[in-house]
Amino acid sequence: MLRLEARAHPSTLMAWCSPLLAVLLTVLCGALLFIALGKNPLTGLAVFFIEPLKNVRGWTEVGVKVAPLLMIAIGLAVCFRANVFNIGAEGQLVVGAISGGAAALYFDDGSGGGPLLITAVLVAGMLGGMAWAAITAFLRDRFNTSEILVSLMLVYVAQLLLSYLVHGVLKDPDGFNFPQSKMFSDGFLLPILVPHTRLHIGILLALGAALLGWIFLSKSFAGLRLQIGGMAPLAARYAGFSSRKSLWTAMLVCGALSGLAGVCEVIGPIGQLTPSVSPGYGFAAIIVAYVGRLHPVGVIFSSFIMALFYIGGELAQSRLGMPSAITGVFQGILLFALLACDVLIRYHLRWRK
Amino acid sequence: MESFAPLIAASINAGTPLLLAALGLLINEKSGVVNLGAEGMMLMAAVIGFAITIHTGSVPLGFVAGALAGALLAGFFALMTVWLGANQYATGLALSLFGAGASAYIGISYVGQSLSNTRSAVPLLGDIPFLGAALFRQHPMVYLSMALCGAIIWFLYRTRAGLILRAVGESPASAHALGYNVRRIRLSALLFGGACCGLAGAFLSLVYTPLWVEGMVAGRGWIALALTTFATWRPARVLSGAYLFGGVTILTFHLQGLGVPIASQLLSMLPYLATIVVLVLISRNANWIRLNMPASLGKNFNPNQ
Numbered sequence: 001m002l003r004l005e006a007r008a009h010p011s012t013l014m015a016w017c018s019p020l021l022a023v024l025l026t027v028l029c030g031a032l033l034f035i036a037l038g039k040n041p042l043t044g045l046a047v048f049f050i051e052p053l054k055n056v057r058g059w060t061e062v063g064v065k066v067a068p069l070l071m072i073a074i075g076l077a078v079c080f081r082a083n084v085f086n087i088g089a090e091g092q093l094v095v096g097a098i099s100g101g102a103a104a105l106y107f108d109d110g111s112g113g114g115p116l117l118i119t120a121v122l123v124a125g126m127l128g129g130m131a132w133a134a135i136t137a138f139l140r141d142r143f144n145t146s147e148i149l150v151s152l153m154l155v156y157v158a159q160l161l162l163s164y165l166v167h168g169v170l171k172d173p174d175g176f177n178f179p180q181s182k183m184f185s186d187g188f189l190l191p192i193l194v195p196h197t198r199l200h201i202g203i204l205l206a207l208g209a210a211l212l213g214w215i216f217l218s219k220s221f222a223g224l225r226l227q228i229g230g231m232a233p234l235a236a237r238y239a240g241f242s243s244r245k246s247l248w249t250a251m252l253v254c255g256a257l258s259g260l261a262g263v264c265e266v267i268g269p270i271g272q273l274t275p276s277v278s279p280g281y282g283f284a285a286i287i288v289a290y291v292g293r294l295h296p297v298g299v300i301f302s303s304f305i306m307a308l309f310y311i312g313g314e315l316a317q318s319r320l321g322m323p324s325a326i327t328g329v330f331q332g333i334l335l336f337a338l339l340a341c342d343v344l345i346r347y348h349l350r351w352r353k
Numbered sequence: 354m355e356s357f358a359p360l361i362a363a364s365i366n367a368g369t370p371l372l373l374a375a376l377g378l379l380i381n382e383k384s385g386v387v388n389l390g391a392e393g394m395m396l397m398a399a400v401i402g403f404a405i406t407i408h409t410g411s412v413p414l415g416f417v418a419g420a421l422a423g424a425l426l427a428g429f430f431a432l433m434t435v436w437l438g439a440n441q442y443a444t445g446l447a448l449s450l451f452g453a454g455a456s457a458y459i460g461i462s463y464v465g466q467s468l469s470n471t472r473s474a475v476p477l478l479g480d481i482p483f484l485g486a487a488l489f490r491q492h493p494m495v496y497l498s499m500a501l502c503g504a505i506i507w508f509l510y511r512t513r514a515g516l517i518l519r520a521v522g523e524s525p526a527s528a529h530a531l532g533y534n535v536r537r538i539r540l541s542a543l544l545f546g547g548a549c550c551g552l553a554g555a556f557l558s559l560v561y562t563p564l565w566v567e568g569m570v571a572g573r574g575w576i577a578l579a580l581t582t583f584a585t586w587r588p589a590r591v592l593s594g595a596y597l598f599g600g601v602t603i604l605t606f607h608l609q610g611l612g613v614p615i616a617s618q619l620l621s622m623l624p625y626l627a628t629i630v631v632l633v634l635i636s637r638n639a640n641w642i643r644l645n646m647p648a649s650l651g652k653n654f655n656p657n658q
Binding site: 004006085087139143144145146148149150152153154156157160161163164167168280283284286287290323325326327328329330331332333335336339340342343346347 | 389393433437438439440442443444446447448450451452453454455457458461567571572575576578579582616618619621622625626628629632633636637639642655657
C-alpha cells in the first residue's frame with residue numbers, strides 16, 4: 001500500500017516542484033474531462049493551452065486577463081502572508097469599479113480627459129477598494145469578527161450595490177433603458193499598449209505592483225513586521241510589532257489593489273459600468289496567490305496560467321461548443337491539485353506491504 | 354392576524370435550507386473540522402438533485418441524489434484534509450470554487466426548465482385556522498429538518514457517540530490516546546455534513562424555487578457557516594437563527610410587495626448585512642466564542658506523529 005511518511009524537514013525541492021506538478025495534474029485531469037465529455041483530449045488541450053498563444057492577438061488577450069488577476073493576487077499574497085484570510089477581493093474589486101467609474105462619469109463633461117484625470121479616476125478606484133476592505137479590517141480589529149465571512153458577505157452587498165447603481169443614478173439616460181452607464185469617452189480610457197488590441201497599460205501597473213510587492217515582502221522591514229505580526233502575534237508583541245497594524249496594512253493594500261483591478265477593467269476593456277464587471281477575478285486570484293506560493297515572482301507565473309484558463313475557456317466555448325463554466329472547473333481542479341501536491345513537501349510517498 | 358400566517362410559513366420555508374446546511378456544518382465543526390466548501394456542495398447538490406428529478410420525475414430521488422452528491426464532495430474534502438493533511442480553509446475554498454464552476458457547467462441544459470410546486474399540506478393539521486397556514490402546509494423535508502435538529506441535540510448530548518464526537522473536536526490527541534479512530538470519526542462527521550448540505554441544496558432547487566439557475570445558492574452556504582458561529586455551536590440556536598434569517602429574507606420580498614420605496618437590490622442586501630451585524634454582536638466577546646468553540650476547530654490531526 002502507498003503510505004505517507006513524515007519527512008524530518010520540509011522539502012525545499014518539493015516546495016518548488018509542487019506548483020509545477022499541480023499544473024501537470026490539472027492538464028491531465030483536463031484531458032480526462034475532455035474524454036469524459038466525448039471530445040478529443042488532444043484537441044481540447046490544444047484549444048485550451050496552445051491556441052491562445054498562437055498569435056499576437058491571443059497573447060495580448062491573455063495580458064488583458066493577467067492584469068487584474070496579478071494586481072489582486074499580489075494584494076492577497078500580502079494578506080495571506082499576514083495571516084489575514086481576506087476572501088472578499090471580488091467585492092473590493094466591484095466597489096473599486098463603482099467608485100472609479102463614478103469618478104470617470106463625474107469628470108467626463110465632454111472636454112477630454114487625459115493622463116491627469118485618468119490618474120484621478122484610478123486613485124478613486126483604489127480608494128473605493130480600500131474603503132470596502134476597511135470595513136472588514138475594522139470589524140475584525142474592533143469586534144473580532146471573522147474576516148472570511150464578513151469579506152464574503154460584502155461581495156454580495158457590493159454586487160447588489162453595483163446592480164442598484166447601474167439601474168439607477170449611474171444609468172445612461174440615453175441608453176434605451178439598458179442597465180449600464182454611458183460609455184466613457186476616449187480621454188478616460190486607459191492607453192492601449194499594442195495598437196489594434198485590447199492590451200492596456202493596466203498590465204504595466206500590475207507588474208509594477210508585483211515589483212513593489214516583492215520589495216515590500218522580501219526586502220523591507222515593514223514587510224517583515226507585517227508577516228511576523230500575522231504569523232505569530234505573541235512573538236510580534238514581544239518584539240514590539242503590532243498584529244493590528246499587520247491586519248490593517250494587509251487589508252488596505254489588498255483593497256487598493258483589488259480596487260485598482262476593478263477600475264482598470266471599467267476604463268479598460270469594458271469602457272462603461274455594467275451590472276457585472278468581473279468574471280470572478282477576485283476569487284480566481286485566491287488560487288493565483290496560492291499557486292504562486294504567495295511570492296510575487298510565483299504569482300506572475302500563476303496569473304499567466306490562470307489567464308490562459310480564462311482565454312482557453314472562451315475558445316472552448318466558441319470552438320468546441322463547451323460552456324464557459326469549464327474555466328471554473330479547471331480553476332478548482334488546479335487548487336485541489338496544488339493542495340494535494342503540497343503534501344509531498346512534508347511527507348514522502350513510500351510503498352509498504 | 355391571519356395575514357401573518359403565510360409570512361411565518363414562508364420564513365420557515367426560506368430558513369429550511371439554512372437549517373439543513375448549518376446542522377451539517379455544526380456536526381463537522383463539533384468534530385474539529387471546518388468545511389468552507391458548503392456553498393460548493395450546495396450548488397452541486399442543487400443541480401444534481403434537480404437533474405435527477407427532471408429525468409425521473411421523483412422528488413425524493415432528487416433529494417437522495419443531492420445528499421449523495423454533497424457526501425461525495427465531503428468525502429473528497431475529508432481525503433484531502435483528514436488524510437493528506439491539507440489546509441482545511443484552503444481546501445474548503447477550493448471546493449466552493451470548484452462547485453460553482455462545475456454546477457454551472459452541469460446545469461447549462463437545465464436552465465429554463467422548472468418543476469411544479471412540490472409543497473403539500475399535512476392532512477387535518479393543515480386545516481387548523483392560523484396554525485395550519487403557518488406551520489402545516491410545508492414540504493415534508495421541512496418537518497424532517499426540524500426532526501433532524503431534535504435528533505442532533507439528542508445525539509450530541511445524550512449518546513456515547515455524541516460524546517466521542519465532541520471529544521474528537523476538543524482534543525483529538527486525547528481521543529486518539531483513548532483508542533478512538535479520530536480520522537474515521539472525522540470522516541463520518543464530514544460525510545454527514547456533506548449530505549446535509551446536499552439536502553439543503555436540493556431543497557433550494559426542488560422546493561424553494563423549483564428551478565435551476567447558475568449560482569442560485571447565492572451565499573446561503575456561507576450564511577450557514579456564519580450560523581454555526583451565531584449559534585455558538587448549539588443546535589437549538591441554529592434552528593432559531595435559521596428561521597430568523599428566513600424571516601429576514603421573506604421580509605425583503607414582502608416589503609417589495611408592499612411597494613416600500615426602496616430599490617429591490619438594496620432590500621436584497623438585508624440577509625448579508627444581517628449576517629454581518631449578528632456576527633459582530635456575537636463575536637464582540639472573544640472569550641465567549643473561545644469558550645464555546647470546539648478547541649481543535651480548523652486544526653488537522655495526524656495520528657502517526
